């Protein structure tokens with residue numbers, strides 16, 4: 114990544130929080146600059162745009178730097194984008210922003226005249242890990258974000274890959290089962306419908322319904338909310354069903370890893386997001402399945418890892434977009 118400027122603002126726009134921070138050219142967040150505000154989706158587009166600009170401005174102020182030291186604002190957002198026309202086409206959790214030229218709106222709202230780059234949040238996480246995290250120095254990296262859904266980011270030859278229509282790297286919607294369960298995207302059998310945190314919990318409930326014993330079964334039958342974290346904790350305590358379900362999630366992800374090896378041939382396949390809290394139990398299941406299925410040179414020269422930037426990957430990668438001039442610019 115080359116740039117004369119020493120800092121960029123990264124903003125991570127989520128359905129619940131907007132997080133911002135000032136990031137240096139090595140991908141480090143200036144600690145004093147961290148800002149988090151409520152997204153306030155229900156308050157509408159103008160509110161969110163103003164909150165994004167406000168968070169960016171407060172981050173710069175809190176960092177003790179001047180805007181002259183900052184070469185732009187990178188904004189990571191969920192959704193699908195029209196990169197040619199600078200439009201956020203669709204983000205299910207930010208309905209009021211759909212169809213809007215978000216980068217342009219934020220640029221207009223900022224009190225300072227600076228460039229704004231808009232990029233998909235999973236792409237940001239991929240760029241963040243490749244630039245400043247576990248993939249530092251790697252040319253080719255594939256990243257899966259594991260949360261309520263499964264997102265993806267692909268870095269090829271050191272650059273984020275968008276595809277020809279800007280809708281590439283939707284790794285969660287690769288199909289594992291031709292006649293599988295319905296996915297939120299409208300297709301059937303997608304990875305996301307089997308291996309996201311939401312899908313892992315669903316598979317757990319399905320297994321309990323068939324009568325399989327589990328320490329969490331009574332809670333599940335009583336209608337209590339079961340989370341993927343609870344399944345992991347139960348697995349650690351020796352609950353066999355919880356362990357089986359989690360390892361099955363790992364197997365599905367291992368298949369997806371091999372699909373990516375066969376298509377992209379990356380040096381690093383990285384996972385980030387809440388479900389990486391399941392640690393080695395999940396990672397080993399992913400690796401075992403990938404090792405069984407990888408053809409040609411197998412897993413030689415490939416690292417299958419969890420990211421090291423945690424929840425900061427998206428924010429750091431958003432700032433990275435400013436340095437690499439990636440994303441929709443306004």
Ligand SMILES: [Zn+2]
Pocket residue numbers: 285286287296297298299300303305
């Ligand atoms: Zn899908």
